[in-house]
Amino acid sequence: MSEQKIKRGRFITVEGVDGAGKSSQIQVIAETIRNRGIELVITREPGGTPTAEKIREILLSEPMSPKCEALLMFASRQENLDKVIRPALAAGKWVLCDRFTDASYAYQVYGREQPKEWVDELSDFVHHDLQPDRTVLFDLDTDIAMKRLERKLDRFESENSEFHKRVRKGYLKLVEEQPDRFLVVDSSKPKEEISQLLQEEFSTWD
Numbered sequence: 001m002s003e004q005k006i007k008r009g010r011f012i013t014v015e016g017v018d019g020a021g022k023s024s025q026i027q028v029i030a031e032t033i034r035n036r037g038i039e040l041v042i043t044r045e046p047g048g049t050p051t052a053e054k055i056r057e058i059l060l061s062e063p064m065s066p067k068c069e070a071l072l073m074f075a076s077r078q079e080n081l082d083k084v085i086r087p088a089l090a091a092g093k094w095v096l097c098d099r100f101t102d103a104s105y106a107y108q109v110y111g112r113e114q115p116k117e118w119v120d121e122l123s124d125f126v127h128h129d130l131q132p133d134r135t136v137l138f139d140l141d142t143d144i145a146m147k148r149l150e151r152k153l154d155r156f157e158s159e160n161s162e163f164h165k166r167v168r169k170g171y172l173k174l175v176e177e178q179p180d181r182f183l184v185v186d187s188s189k190p191k192e193e194i195s196q197l198l199q200e201e202f203s204t205w206d
């Protein structure tokens with residue numbers, strides 16, 4: 001008897017500068033997809049597994065060199081891919097991930113101004129066979145985004161305004177390079193308007 005081949009699930013990521021509204025809208029995307037009867041796993045980076053969450057704690061608080069930062073981001077990503085993302089996709093589930101490798105380009109390459117080759121090589125090493133199918137970029141003026149953040153700021157959020165501006169510019173450069181993969185959301189709009197737009201997108205997107 002031949003085994004039925006399960007179709008790989010869809011891999012969706014959300015990106016954007018800190019305070020752009022990713023966490024506020026991720027549940028809207030999830031609910032819209034689940035309402036279609038699709039099984040969906042939500043995860044985040046850095047983090048997503050107990051070990052990767054420990055790496056996250058270090059990344060968000062401890063001083064380190066830019067190269068160490070890039071490597072730890074991918075160490076966390078490897079763990080999340082092995083334990084959460086790949087198994088879910090292989091089982092036909094969809095995965096929604098709060099940040100992925102686009103963030104490594106935006107933060108480590110553009111924000112920290114480190115060589116693009118690092119991230120090219122690391123992403124090739126860790127997930128050459130898997131890229132996001134769709135990416136929602138929450139785009140917002142970085143000064144407005146920072147003002148929206150009322151909590152205690154982490155190591156990245158505490159960076160200066162120029163850093164955040166470079167990160168935003170980096171994300172927009174990625175959109176220019178791969179316009180089909182990205183859905184760019186204007187995060188200056190009211191939450192309800194953004195939620196509606198995402199409901200429309202994900203009630204049919206396949």
Ligand SMILES: Nc1ncnc2c1ncn2[C@@H]1O[C@H](COP(=O)(O)OP(=O)(O)O)[C@@H](O)[C@H]1O
Nearest residue numbers: 018019020021022023024148149187189190191
């Ligand atoms: N469209 C919006 N308009 C105004 N404030 C918003 C909007 N979206 C999110 N916020 C607020 O901005 C802050 C940061 O949003 P959050 O979703 O945590 O951003 P992120 O996860 O991208 O860092 C939160 O206080 C949130 O309530």
Ligand SMILES: [Mg+2]
Nearest residue numbers: 022023024098
């Ligand atoms: Mg968030």
